[in-house]
Amino acid sequence: MAGIPRKVPEQRRQDLVLAAFELLAEKGFEGLRTRDVAARAGVNIATLHYYFPTKEALIGGVVEHVMTRFRSTLEPHGSPDRQLRNHLRAVRKLMREEPEVGAVMGELALRSARDPAIASLVRSTQETWHQVVRGLLRRAAKEGHIQPDLDSDAAAAMVLATLTAMTLPLQAAPHHELALRQLERWLGL
Amino acid sequence: MAGIPRKVPEQRRQDLVLAAFELLAEKGFEGLRTRDVAARAGVNIATLHYYFPTKEALIGGVVEHVMTRFRSTLEPHGSPDRQLRNHLRAVRKLMREEPEVGAVMGELALRSARDPAIASLVRSTQETWHQVVRGLLRRAAKEGHIQPDLDSDAAAAMVLATLTAMTLPLQAAPHHELALRQLERWLGL
Amino acid sequence: MAGIPRKVPEQRRQDLVLAAFELLAEKGFEGLRTRDVAARAGVNIATLHYYFPTKEALIGGVVEHVMTRFRSTLEPHGSPDRQLRNHLRAVRKLMREEPEVGAVMGELALRSARDPAIASLVRSTQETWHQVVRGLLRRAAKEGHIQPDLDSDAAAAMVLATLTAMTLPLQAAPHHELALRQLERWLGL
Amino acid sequence: MAGIPRKVPEQRRQDLVLAAFELLAEKGFEGLRTRDVAARAGVNIATLHYYFPTKEALIGGVVEHVMTRFRSTLEPHGSPDRQLRNHLRAVRKLMREEPEVGAVMGELALRSARDPAIASLVRSTQETWHQVVRGLLRRAAKEGHIQPDLDSDAAAAMVLATLTAMTLPLQAAPHHELALRQLERWLGL
DNA sequence: AATGAATGAGAGTTCATTCAT
DNA sequence: AATGAATGAACTCTCATTCAT
Numbered sequence: 001m002a003g004i005p006r007k008v009p010e011q012r013r014q015d016l017v018l019a020a021f022e023l024l025a026e027k028g029f030e031g032l033r034t035r036d037v038a039a040r041a042g043v044n045i046a047t048l049h050y051y052f053p054t055k056e057a058l059i060g061g062v063v064e065h066v067m068t069r070f071r072s073t074l075e076p077h078g079s080p081d082r083q084l085r086n087h088l089r090a091v092r093k094l095m096r097e098e099p100e101v102g103a104v105m106g107e108l109a110l111r112s113a114r115d116p117a118i119a120s121l122v123r124s125t126q127e128t129w130h131q132v133v134r135g136l137l138r139r140a141a142k143e144g145h146i147q148p149d150l151d152s153d154a155a156a157a158m159v160l161a162t163l164t165a166m167t168l169p170l171q172a173a174p175h176h177e178l179a180l181r182q183l184e185r186w187l188g189l
Numbered sequence: 190m191a192g193i194p195r196k197v198p199e200q201r202r203q204d205l206v207l208a209a210f211e212l213l214a215e216k217g218f219e220g221l222r223t224r225d226v227a228a229r230a231g232v233n234i235a236t237l238h239y240y241f242p243t244k245e246a247l248i249g250g251v252v253e254h255v256m257t258r259f260r261s262t263l264e265p266h267g268s269p270d271r272q273l274r275n276h277l278r279a280v281r282k283l284m285r286e287e288p289e290v291g292a293v294m295g296e297l298a299l300r301s302a303r304d305p306a307i308a309s310l311v312r313s314t315q316e317t318w319h320q321v322v323r324g325l326l327r328r329a330a331k332e333g334h335i336q337p338d339l340d341s342d343a344a345a346a347m348v349l350a351t352l353t354a355m356t357l358p359l360q361a362a363p364h365h366e367l368a369l370r371q372l373e374r375w376l377g378l
Numbered sequence: 379m380a381g382i383p384r385k386v387p388e389q390r391r392q393d394l395v396l397a398a399f400e401l402l403a404e405k406g407f408e409g410l411r412t413r414d415v416a417a418r419a420g421v422n423i424a425t426l427h428y429y430f431p432t433k434e435a436l437i438g439g440v441v442e443h444v445m446t447r448f449r450s451t452l453e454p455h456g457s458p459d460r461q462l463r464n465h466l467r468a469v470r471k472l473m474r475e476e477p478e479v480g481a482v483m484g485e486l487a488l489r490s491a492r493d494p495a496i497a498s499l500v501r502s503t504q505e506t507w508h509q510v511v512r513g514l515l516r517r518a519a520k521e522g523h524i525q526p527d528l529d530s531d532a533a534a535a536m537v538l539a540t541l542t543a544m545t546l547p548l549q550a551a552p553h554h555e556l557a558l559r560q561l562e563r564w565l566g567l
Numbered sequence: 568m569a570g571i572p573r574k575v576p577e578q579r580r581q582d583l584v585l586a587a588f589e590l591l592a593e594k595g596f597e598g599l600r601t602r603d604v605a606a607r608a609g610v611n612i613a614t615l616h617y618y619f620p621t622k623e624a625l626i627g628g629v630v631e632h633v634m635t636r637f638r639s640t641l642e643p644h645g646s647p648d649r650q651l652r653n654h655l656r657a658v659r660k661l662m663r664e665e666p667e668v669g670a671v672m673g674e675l676a677l678r679s680a681r682d683p684a685i686a687s688l689v690r691s692t693q694e695t696w697h698q699v700v701r702g703l704l705r706r707a708a709k710e711g712h713i714q715p716d717l718d719s720d721a722a723a724a725m726v727l728a729t730l731t732a733m734t735l736p737l738q739a740a741p742h743h744e745l746a747l748r749q750l751e752r753w754l755g756l
Numbered sequence: 757a758a759t760g761a762a763t764g765a766g767a768g769t770t771c772a773t774t775c776a777t
Numbered sequence: 778a779a780t781g782a783a784t785g786a787a788c789t790c791t792c793a794t795t796c797a798t
Binding site: 026027028029030031103106107108109110111112113114119120122123126127130151153154155156157158160161162164165166168169171172173174175176178179181182183185186 | 218219220297298299300308311316354358361362367368371374
């Protein structure tokens with residue numbers, strides 16, 4: 001009398017978030033339909049609303065997922081200059097292997113102009129990111145790995161700008177590799 | 190007995206494009222409604238369809254408008270290094286004074302991942318832009334205004350990446366000024 | 379200083395009626411659009427409404443046209459039996475050479491169930507037609523050309539039914555020729 | 568606390584088809600509106616689209632219904648001549664008691680000139696009908712119930728033509744009874 | 757925990773008609 | 778006599794959400 005094994009509720013939630021994440025990357029907010037999400041997760045539309053009362057709540061889950069995914073590119077290993085290089089590479093790798101993350105981040109970036117909740121989340125992420133990179137630049141300069149007279153604040157801003165542009169679709173920001181190489185060169189990495 | 194003065198047709202078209210442009214900047218593709226566009230332009234929804242058979246056609250008009258607007262930042266005046274500096278400043282000014290242009294360009298960038306028509310337009314715009322900037326960098330280097338050993342191709346890619354990031358909402362790309370200042374510094378402008 | 383020669387108003391009206399007639403045959407009432415009619419007649423939609431205040435009025439013109447066209451199959455030549463045979467042949471010829479007439483008559487037949495104006499017109503046409511055919515049958519019988527014991531009323535009803543079925547599209551009433559041949563045989567023509 | 572009792576889904580479908588059938592008979596394709604259908608079936612317009620994705624699909628349901636209804640006039644009971652007579656009477660009865668069937672069949676006949684799907688359906692129905700009637704005529708002749716020298720093919724064509732005309736509104740094909748009586752007389756039924 | 761059925765509000769688009777010239 | 782521009786009303790279809798089970 002076992003029947004189809006029920007999934008643990010937490011797993012269901014995760015399935016739905018993942019389905020929404022993928023569809024958001026594919027179709028954008030413009031084309032995101034709760035019915036499609038439910039279908040991709042293999043459940044009824046009413047079940048989706050059982051786990052997420054509104055579409056907005058579901059999107060919240062996706063945001064969380066993406067932010068977690070992105071934070072993984074900032075894991076501290078080795079000296080500051082190595083950490084910096086690793087970060088650049090990790091971002092490049094993430095964009096190549098999981099372009100969905102970039103796509104969704106782009107969507108969130110645009111939406112932050114209209115959605116206060118997303119805005120504050122995006123802003124705080126950027127701020128944290130900025131501080132981490134600036135700190136790495138400062139320590140790298142102090143330890144003599146990169147040019148010492150660098151304005152770490154401004155340089156960090158440029159690093160973020162360049163990496164942020166890379167989350168956009170290829171058409172909108174081609175020459176990823178060239179830009180990154182030039183960035184490393186200027187930083188002296 | 191004058192009645193309401195009729196507008197010149199070309200003016201009506203322009204009004205509609207402008208209304209669509211503003212609403213696209215405000216709400217994104219996700220929230221763009223033809224009825225709202227018509228209302229903002231002060232005409233009946235059927236009148237909108239008299240000028241633009243489909244929503245897609247209207248969006249085409251908006252794209253044209255934005256591209257024209259953006260191209261205005263690339264006007265050739267003076268030496269290559271001055272042109273470069275002017276371009277950077279013009280973009281900064283445009284984003285400050287007409288953030289809608291940036292917002293819409295961001296929307297187009299994201300949409301280019303799904304819409305072939307927009308994709309090719311965005312791509313060709315980027316390509317032209319890249320070539321112009323690279324040409325300016327080359328001539329500026331040759332004339333001794335900036336460092337001569339610069340890889341003009343890679344540097345152009347970085348310029349574009351930085352400027353492209355600036356079209357995103359402030360939350361998603363803060364520290365515009367810092368980034369731009371650093372860019373000028375590195376270029377030696 | 380001649381310019382494009384203006385058409386006589388009556389000609390314009392006729393052009394519009396003809397265009398409407400053709401389009402009604404092609405698309406049916408379901409697909410009849412005043413704009414298409416105007417376009418086919420080569421005039422502006424507002425011009426159409428100058429000649430025909432409403433779509434209904436235009437349709438009235440078409441009805442008139444079709445009835446005239448159909449009445450042409452009932453021209454008296456020769457003896458009653460010859461007239462009968464000629465009538466059958468004229469209908470057959472009309473349906474072959476101008477199937478639009480049949481198509482439009484079919485449309486009118488159906489519409490007569492909802493449109494009192496058309497209903498009375500269709501009814502009176504049928505009544506006249508019935509009387510003519512019955513009269514011919516009677517005289518033909520009296521003159522010994524066809525079987526004398528024929529119920530001219532019932533036979534006329536059958537003639538009309540058969541010919542009416544022939545105005546329907548081929549799919550709905552195939553074997554025209556067979557049916558007509560049998561009719562002639564039974565009538566002894 | 569019973570609330571409004573839910574209908575069985577199949578019943579809902581049938582209700583919708585029936586509503587569409589009635590409205591199609593009343594207003595024709597020209598005047599058939601999905602909202603009216605939903606209203607007559609007592610459901611929201613969105614519910615209609617839950618059962619039938621498109622208007623076309625709903626019409627498909629109506630076609631099926633009508634064909635089933637019409638086929639019921641061709642039930643084999645008794646000798647060939649009795650079957651023939653019964654068929655004629657069943658059609659007459661159907662047209663009298665459910666004129667909607669005739670109206671809808673007329674609509675389908677006209678539409679078959681434009682709609683390939685309906686065309687093939689109408690054509691195959693006619694072909695089957697023709698063969699059945701021809702077969703009955705042959706066997707009736709062989710068994711000596713009707714005149715033996717009858718061209719069964721041509722006679723079948725005439726039977727169909729007459730009966731088809733009877734599906735049209737009364738205005739367009741009056742004297743049903745007379746025509747049918749004459750048909751029986753000629754066939755010797 | 758999960759679902760099929762149902763819905764209100766609203767989307768883009770169409771159409772006969774009218775208005776000002 | 779003729780037109781381009783404009784419109785109100787209505788059309789089919791969609792979507793996030795809810796209800797009864």
